[in-house]
Amino acid sequence: MTDAEQREAARQFINRWKGRGNEDEDGRSYWIELLHDVLGMEDVTQHVDFEKKVYVDGNKKRIDAYLPETKVIIEQKSLGKALDQKIRNSGGVDLTPFDQAKRYNDSLDYDEKARWIVTCNFAEIWIYDMNQMNAKDVAPIVIQLGELQDKYPMLDFLIKQDVKKVSHEMKVSIEAGNIVGKLYDAFAKEFGLPETAPKNETPEEKAQREADLRSLNALCVRLVFCLYAEDAGIFDRASFHDYVASFEPQRLRMALKELFKILDTPIDKRDRFLADDLAAFPYVNGGLFSDETLEIPPFTDELKDVLLIDASENFDWRDISPTIFGAVFESTLNPETRRKGGMHYTSRENIHKVIDPLFLNDLKSELEDVLNTKGNKKRINALKMYQQKLASLTFLDPACGSGNFLTETYLSLRKLENRVIQELIAIDSGVFGQIKMGESMVNPIKVLISQFYGIEINDFAVTVAKTALWIAESQMMQETESIIKMELDFLPLTTNANIVEGNALRIDWNDVVPASELSYIMGNPPFIGSSMMTKTQKDEVVSIVGKIHLSNSIDYVGGWYYKAAIMIQNTNVKVTFVSTNSITQGEQVEPLWDQLLNKYKIKIDFAYRTFRWDSEANLKAHVHCVIIGFSSQSTPVKNKKIYEDETVSSVDNINPYLVNAPNILIKSRSKPICDVRKMTKGNQPTDHGNFILSEEEKEKLITDDPSIKCCVRRYIGARDYLNNNEKRYCLWLKDITPSVYRNNKEIMRRLQAIKEFREQSSAAPTRRSAQTPFKFFSTPQTDESFLIVPRVSSERRRYIPIGFMPKEYIAADSCSIVCGAGLYGFGVLESNVHMAWMRTVCGRLKSDYRYSGSVVYNNFPWPSPTDKQKETIEKTAQSILDARDLYPDSSLADLYDPLTMPPELRKAHQMNDRAVMQAYGFSTKMSESDCVAELMKMYQQLTTAETKKK
Known part of the structure; x- marks a missing residue:
């Protein structure tokens, strides 16, 4: 699982379990979901021994959950049960959940003894590192349910045997981020800074706000450096804390200004009568404290407490990861600023x-x-x-x-x-x-x-x-x-x-x-x-x-x-x-x-x-x-x-498509490189919606005037095709004599609207098309049945669902079409060979495939099959269509979701894949990358031959 997927799974887990949880009824489900959905453990019940038997003083007991591979004991309690309080057990002994688990652990065989003990009440997970339990005052690490989205990496010890300790660095960095956020928010409040820039801001107000933001950001960095320097021994221990504590809030603003100036002043340049509390601080250098224009807002009791208690007394900065330090700080920046700058922070x-x-x-x-x-x-x-x-x-x-x-x-x-x-x-x-x-x-x-x-x-x-x-x-x-x-x-x-x-x-x-x-x-x-x-x-x-x-x-x-x-x-x-x-x-x-x-x-x-x-x-x-x-x-x-x-x-070589193939560059081209049917976009209306009809609009139009039935055709776009959306229709007046529809008020109203819409366009071709408002802006579709290819398709699908449409249908420009194509063409285009090519050279819309006829289809090297191979591909192509027909109530989106793809359809595709690969002379054991590399070599040969002809 990617980190993003785990974070989303953690968010969903939090929502599902917030405010509920009974030890007997829900304990097993809770841990199965956490281990599988969030941490990515496969076959949880094969790796977790629920209700493991253990004999304590000759009496049979049961451990709620035991993970033998990672040596973890889990003691589960119901929601609301305190994990640090003793509970009366069946033997009449009062034990905390940890004591109870440790009692079980003491009775296990040596090679089964727990490396970790976990106690849980659905709202909190307490983690005990048994390697540290002999040390004094070792407290468990506590993860609140609501913190799981950020802290799930701390649970890696449940599924990974090589975890030596729960990620203290990650824990410290998360806590540091929270403290920085508190400091930032508290100072922003005193600066009077709004969360977002006001809409009607004057230039003077904008300049002041930006200056305050600059001061706020620099102030946070300086303070954290001081906090770190104190905890790391760069400053004398507690010197910064004691200095801050010695001033009343109303004096603290000027006290920090004095301190920052001293930190930027060499020892031999300082006032020889400098007060002891300031003289104790070393010279830092490096420019961090050199800007004296930095503004500090007035302090309040609340702000002083955040700095003194939350950021100093209750937190140790020594172990913060300097690599994560930047991400922690930049997380205080306005998210809008981050997006505009294109900045992404790196693990x-x-x-x-x-x-x-x-x-x-x-x-x-x-x-x-x-x-x-x-x-x-x-x-x-x-x-x-x-x-x-x-x-x-x-x-x-x-x-x-x-x-x-x-x-x-x-x-x-x-x-x-x-x-x-x-x-x-x-x-x-x-x-x-x-x-x-x-x-x-x-x-x-x-x-x-x-x-x-x-x-x-x-x-x-x-x-x-x-x-x-x-x-x-x-x-x-x-x-x-x-x-x-x-x-x-x-x-x-x-x-x-x-x-x-x-x-x-x-x-x-x-x-x-x-x-x-x-x-x-x-x-x-x-x-x-x-x-x-x-x-x-x-x-x-x-x-x-x-x-x-x-x-x-x-x-x-x-x-x-x-x-x-x-x-x-x-x-x-x-x-x-x-x-x-x-x-x-x-x-x-x-x-x-x-x-x-x-x-x-x-x-x-x-x-x-x-x-x-x-x-x-x-x-x-x-x-x-x-x-x-x-x-x-x-x-x-x-x-x-x-x-x-x-x-x-x-x-041997890595080309710009990140494939082991020659350094070829696939250019956009207007015609196919092989002798195959032309691919075009679907028909582009450029009509402000006036050509398009819902089923109700179509029925009303024809009921009111049956004579214009010939002017209406079924209209299909990529979403309609993939998802079985409600049927749509369009006015299709191409080759229809005007006398058929000129007296229809609704059609003429729509044509007038199209004319006006096109006339207002900034594009000259669109303005010219206003002279023929009865035509779609472009109509490449011929009077033949056609293959339809959605121009955008989910990356989750192994195959883009391509299909046949009757000539009566009008394809929208959200699709690409191949008019007059047959089963052989469908079989090759729907094969894993073509899909491998497509995945490599196509563009993307976010992460989804963006199929381009000019780049993907027109540059695709087709095979040169024998008659028998071509016949085989036609048969396997038909088997794909037949497998789809077995599920008439399912959309193509349903059928091509990798989690719900029917076995008959999957098998039909695999047979078609083999037939097409044989036509290319490719081994069926070939990897997708190797397949693309061979296709690129074929492409290079085709372009070389094309150049020689010229």
């Missing part, structure tokens, strides 16, 4: 999909080789060289947002470096000199945050990114200190996070970091589709790629691809971007990739085919994405890899 798992194949896998493998070097002297030299290599790498994220990619990369490199330091000390404690407290110290850390560069248009995100890197630096320094057994100075900040505020498509990336000094470019540029781009954004892309190559179909991210391709010319720099999958599908592929491949000579080194991209922000964004790693053709790459689902394939 660590997805970050590693980028950085692991880009460089981290190779670095880890290289370190293992270094650690296996024979001989201490050689190993020391190899370790030093490896550490120097780590320190020489430079990274650029040209759309860095809150710095998640840079931060996680820094953490990953420092973890490798700490392994090096640990090994060097193990070999020879004198490697770094005599490292003793109080003596001259040599800092062994060489990997610095100054190796990391970012470009970000949002000023708040720039500050967050820098702060996240500083927190990461602090945490990794603490790890190094534990290795070398000495303290290192974190403050003042001496290494700079090179995050530049600016528009990445407007500035020269070489001004941020020269290409000659760069190792890797990475990130997830804004996900803004071509149709959603503003004029300014289109102009930005045009300024990079030029009007001639822009095409209306290129997404905003195309600008980043071009700028990266230009920057890496004649270098060894490697690039990896996360992108919407639209850049590898449909009409966008050719205009985007033509110059990238042919002018800038890039090659794709690895790719993740389409997957769901999720984030760790409060309001998650779910997008269908690809990941593409590329470099200059002059840069050697040994193993090109395609990642899909859980599989990895080593391939």
Whole structure:
């Protein structure tokens, strides 16, 4: 299951179980649903022993639920039963639910003893880690039912054997997000900031609101840095808390201003008579506290309590993940602002999909080789060289947002470096000199945050990114200190996070970091589709790629691809971007990739085919994405890899469709590349609804004037066809003499409305068609029966439901049609071969297939079957139609839903698939990717032959 699916399942689970739950009647259902629907466990009853027998003091008892694979005991109580209070048990003993479960656990065989104990009352789940239960004051981790949508990852221990502890980092980060939200809301209230921008805002009011927002965002970042610094030991313990506590609310505003100024002032530049409470704070440097124009609103008792109690006394910031830090903070931004900027916040798992194949896998493998070097002297030299290599790498994220990619990369490199330091000390404690407290110290850390560069248009995100890197630096320094057994100075900040505020498509990336000094470019540029781009954004892309190559179909991210391709010319720099999958599908592929491949000579080194991209922000964004790693053709790459689902394939080449096939670009074309029937759009009315009739309107029209019955035809669009919607009809006056309908007032009223509607159009062809209001705007349909292909179809379907329509029906332009097609054509188009081609080259509407005759059908390489093979395909095609006819009450949407597809229909399709693959000479064991690769080779041969004819 994807994270998005799990979150939605958790939401539904919460709604189903809110306010209900009886131990005896509902306990089993509750856990089956939670384990299956939310956590994705298959065959729950095969993995869970409900009512497991256990003998306690010779008496048979039953454990409510026991998971033998993960060693979990579950003790279930009814809703309303307190999980921390003792309850009288059947043996006359008063026990808490945990005590009761532990009593059962003590009576189990050794190899069955619980690693985890869970108690639950439907509204709360309490988790006890049995590895920690000997420690004093260890409290259970509590998940409220209503929190499950955010906290379900903390239940992974139920289904995964390798969970060592419930994700404390995730728990801390979620709680941190809630605290940031509280702080933000409390300050926003004092600033008087509205939730959304007022509609009739004056320029002065707008400027003030934006200035307040800027101050609010920066204030939140500064306060959290102080809270973190206090808990992490960067500041003296409790110094910030005690400083805040020492002032009455009305004085706190000025007190914080004074503190921020001191934090930005070097020790030797401070007033020598400075009060002790301020003098105790160190000099931070780094620019975080340098802006003195930041405004702080008046404090109230409530606001002081949020800062002092919620954010300081009741929370420990030490273990916050700096990678998640950015997402936590950006979750406080207005969602509308996030959408407009195209920003999506990234989970660590997805970050590693980028950085692991880009460089981290190779670095880890290289370190293992270094650690296996024979001989201490050689190993020391190899370790030093490896550490120097780590320190020489430079990274650029040209759309860095809150710095998640840079931060996680820094953490990953420092973890490798700490392994090096640990090994060097193990070999020879004198490697770094005599490292003793109080003596001259040599800092062994060489990997610095100054190796990391970012470009970000949002000023708040720039500050967050820098702060996240500083927190990461602090945490990794603490790890190094534990290795070398000495303290290192974190403050003042001496290494700079090179995050530049600016528009990445407007500035020269070489001004941020020269290409000659760069190792890797990475990130997830804004996900803004071509149709959603503003004029300014289109102009930005045009300024990079030029009007001639822009095409209306290129997404905003195309600008980043071009700028990266230009920057890496004649270098060894490697690039990896996360992108919407639209850049590898449909009409966008050719205009985007033509110059990238042919002018800038890039090659794709690895790719993740389409997957769901999720984030760790409060309001998650779910997008269908690809990941593409590329470099200059002059840069050697040994193993090109395609990642899909859980599989990895080593391939010879990766083309822009992310298939192991030649670098061909499929262009939109007006005619089929093979000698087959023409595909057109359905008929386009452009009538403001005046040609279209409901069944009631049709009946009334004909009842009032039977003579115009010949003017009315059945009208069918994609939704009508797929879902058996109510029947629709249309006025079809093509080839009908005007004398038949000119005296019909209703028809003439509709024609007048069509004329007026078309005359008002901004498009010249539409205005010209106002002269013939009795005709559809376009009527490509011929007087033959036709195949109908919905132009948009659900991605869940393995096959787009194609079908035959009688010539009397009029197809809407929501469909594509092939007039005069027969069973053979239907069989090929409905086959898995054509569907594999379609899935690869078609465009998408959100995630649904968007079938295009000019791209998908006209470029499709058809087989050259023998007469016998063609006859077989005609038979299997008919069997598909026959299987559909077995279910006359079901719509095609019903029949082609993967969960409800009848076995007869599935079998008919499988027979047709085999027949078509045999006509191509393809093995039935061929994967879909291999099938597409072969089709692309055929396409290349066809286009080469076509060019030679010209």
